[in-house]
Amino acid sequence: MTSKLREEICKIGQSLYARGYTAGSSGNISVRLPDGGWLMTPTNIAMGDLDPAELALIDAQGRFVSGPKPTKESFLHLAMYRHRADAGAVxxxxxxxxxxxxxxxxxxxxxAIPPLTAYAVMKLGKVKLVPYFPPGDPALGDAVAAVAGKHHAVLLANHGPVVAGTDLRAAQYASEELEETAKLLFxxxxxxxxxxxxxxxxxxxxxFPS
Structure with missing residues (x-):
C-alpha cells in the first residue's frame, strides 16, 4: 500500500511539473496513511524530480520519522488534515x-474563484482567500486551519492554492480545476x-453532493 502511494505521489508531481502547474522547487504533495501518519514530498526539490524512495514520513502526531526533510510548508497540509476528516491527500x-x-x-x-463552470462548483465549492503571511509563518497555518473545516480549497494571498481531496487523484484534479478556472477568469x-x-x-x- 505505502509503496503504491509513494509511486502515485511522484507520478502526480511529475505530471503537474511537466504541464507547468508548478515550477522550480515550488509546490508539495502529501497523502494520509492508514495508520494516521502522512507521506510528504521533501523540501527543496522540483516535483519533476521526485523519487518514490525519497519521501518524508510523518507520524500521526505530526513528527518527522524518516526520509528526507519534509516540505517547509508541511504545516499547511497538517492544518487541512486536522480539520477535515475526509481529507486523504493535499x-x-x-x-x-x-x-x-x-x-x-x-x-x-x-x-476567490467565481463559479464559471459546473466542474469548478463540483470540484472546488467556494474557495476562501486567506490573507498574506510570509512563507513559513506559523500564522499562515493558523489562518488555513480557521477555514479548512468549511473549505477544502483555499487560496493563499500572493502565494497559491492549498487543496484537499478524498485521495491523491481527487486533490490533483481539484487543484487543476482551480488553476484552469483562474485561467478562464483572465x-x-x-x-x-x-x-x-x-x-x-x-x-x-x-x-452531485460532496
Whole structure:
C-alpha cells in the first residue's frame, strides 16, 4: 500500500511539473496513511524530480520519522488534515493564474474563484482567500486551519492554492480545476461573461453532493 502511494505521489508531481502547474522547487504533495501518519514530498526539490524512495514520513502526531526533510510548508497540509476528516491527500501549488487571482484587489475573499463552470462548483465549492503571511509563518497555518473545516480549497494571498481531496487523484484534479478556472477568469476579464446562477449552483449541489 505505502509503496503504491509513494509511486502515485511522484507520478502526480511529475505530471503537474511537466504541464507547468508548478515550477522550480515550488509546490508539495502529501497523502494520509492508514495508520494516521502522512507521506510528504521533501523540501527543496522540483516535483519533476521526485523519487518514490525519497519521501518524508510523518507520524500521526505530526513528527518527522524518516526520509528526507519534509516540505517547509508541511504545516499547511497538517492544518487541512486536522480539520477535515475526509481529507486523504493535499496538493499545494504556486500555479501562475491562481496566484495572480490571489493578488487582484477585486477578488472576493469568500469566493476567490467565481463559479464559471459546473466542474469548478463540483470540484472546488467556494474557495476562501486567506490573507498574506510570509512563507513559513506559523500564522499562515493558523489562518488555513480557521477555514479548512468549511473549505477544502483555499487560496493563499500572493502565494497559491492549498487543496484537499478524498485521495491523491481527487486533490490533483481539484487543484487543476482551480488553476484552469483562474485561467478562464483572465481570458474573460475584459469581457462581459455569464457565471453560473445561484439556482444552477444549487442544482449542481443537489445532483452531485460532496
Amino acid at each position: 496538493v499545494h501549488l504556486h500555479s501562475t493564474h491562481a496566484v495572480a487571482v490571489s493578488m487582484l484587489e477585486e477578488t472576493d475573499p469568500d469566493a 481570458i474573460l476579464r475584459d469581457r462581459r461573461y455569464r457565471a453560473l446562477t445561484p439556482d444552477a449552483i444549487l442544482d449542481l449541489q443537489h445532483r
